[in-house]
Amino acid sequence: MNNLKTLFLMVLMAALMIFIGGLVGGRSGMMIMLVISLAMNAYTYWCSDSLVLRSTGAQEVTREEAPQLYALVERLAERAGLPMPRVCIIDTDVPNAFATGRDPSHAAVAVTTGIMRVLDYNEISGVLAHELSHVKNRDILTSTIVAMMATVISYVAQFFAFFGGGSDEEEGSGNILVSLAVILLAPLAALLIQMAISRSREYEADKDGGEICGNPNYLADALQKIDYYATHAAPMPEAQPATAHMYIINPFEGTGKAITKLFSTHPDTADRIERLHEQAREMRVR
Numbered sequence: 001m002n003n004l005k006t007l008f009l010m011v012l013m014a015a016l017m018i019f020i021g022g023l024v025g026g027r028s029g030m031m032i033m034l035v036i037s038l039a040m041n042a043y044t045y046w047c048s049d050s051l052v053l054r055s056t057g058a059q060e061v062t063r064e065e066a067p068q069l070y071a072l073v074e075r076l077a078e079r080a081g082l083p084m085p086r087v088c089i090i091d092t093d094v095p096n097a098f099a100t101g102r103d104p105s106h107a108a109v110a111v112t113t114g115i116m117r118v119l120d121y122n123e124i125s126g127v128l129a130h131e132l133s134h135v136k137n138r139d140i141l142t143s144t145i146v147a148m149m150a151t152v153i154s155y156v157a158q159f160f161a162f163f164g165g166g167s168d169e170e171e172g173s174g175n176i177l178v179s180l181a182v183i184l185l186a187p188l189a190a191l192l193i194q195m196a197i198s199r200s201r202e203y204e205a206d207k208d209g210g211e212i213c214g215n216p217n218y219l220a221d222a223l224q225k226i227d228y229y230a231t232h233a234a235p236m237p238e239a240q241p242a243t244a245h246m247y248i249i250n251p252f253e254g255t256g257k258a259i260t261k262l263f264s265t266h267p268d269t270a271d272r273i274e275r276l277h278e279q280a281r282e283m284r285v286r
Contacts, residue, residue, distance in 0.1 A: 059088060073085065076132055076224075082107075091112075094233055099132070106136075123225065125213045202267055223249065
């Protein structure tokens with residue numbers, strides 16, 4: 001199912017880019033955007049993990065460099081029946097984490113130095129179990145491709161808005177109204193797709209993560225702490241809006257704007273915590 005979803009998103013994003021090219025550059029714009037979208041899809045599929053890790057400043061670590069973290073990921077990956085992913089650390093005080101990669105054999109999990117400082121061992125195990133659930137459910141390719149495409153579409157929309165302008169002979173439309181529509185609607189379309197994917201997959205990853213770590217309360221306690229920092233602290237400088245849906249908690253949660261809540265990439269944290277507590281009661285763990 002996730003493979004079909006990924007294919008659908010790649011086609012949808014390519015169609016949107018071609019539409020943008022047609023609006024601003026006519027047939028020539030459509031052809032240019034077709035070539036760009038095909039090249040982008042191929043590059044994103046094969047290099048998605050490296051692109052995301054580089055954009056977030058995540059650095060891979062070895063067992064010798066981070067023995068406790070590495071051993072914990074190794075233990076949880078074994079419990080989940082997964083190959084050992086790469087382990088990465090982002091040097092920032094804001095607690096958060098994400099997973100990326102095109103499949104379980106090419107996956108990576110990244111945590112911030114802040115999360116290792118704020119959370120205890122059990123809570124970190126809950127967070128890592130959640131991220132490994134994304135790997136196991138093959139959510140990571142879909143979310144990574146959406147992140148890269150959302151970034152590219154935003155840049156393309158802005159480029160055409162400021163530098164585009166097709167001629168009448170090419171059936172282009174480079175007037176101000178079209179440019180304004182492109183720069184507003186293209187990123188919005190990408191954001192809506194991010195939102196639709198993320199909310200449902202987070203609930204599933206929470207549930208599976210609670211099972212993998214052995215106690216859903218570990219993850220519930222971790223979410224409460226991470227959400228506090230996301231709400232009260234400034235957004236982590238390494239995060240970008242296009243990759244916000246990949247983190248366990250939206251790193252821009254603390255902006256406080258109504259529009260941010262409307263287009264949130266994550267379910268309500270309180271609801272996630274309550275579901276995890278209910279799962280813990282069903283598993284009869286404390």
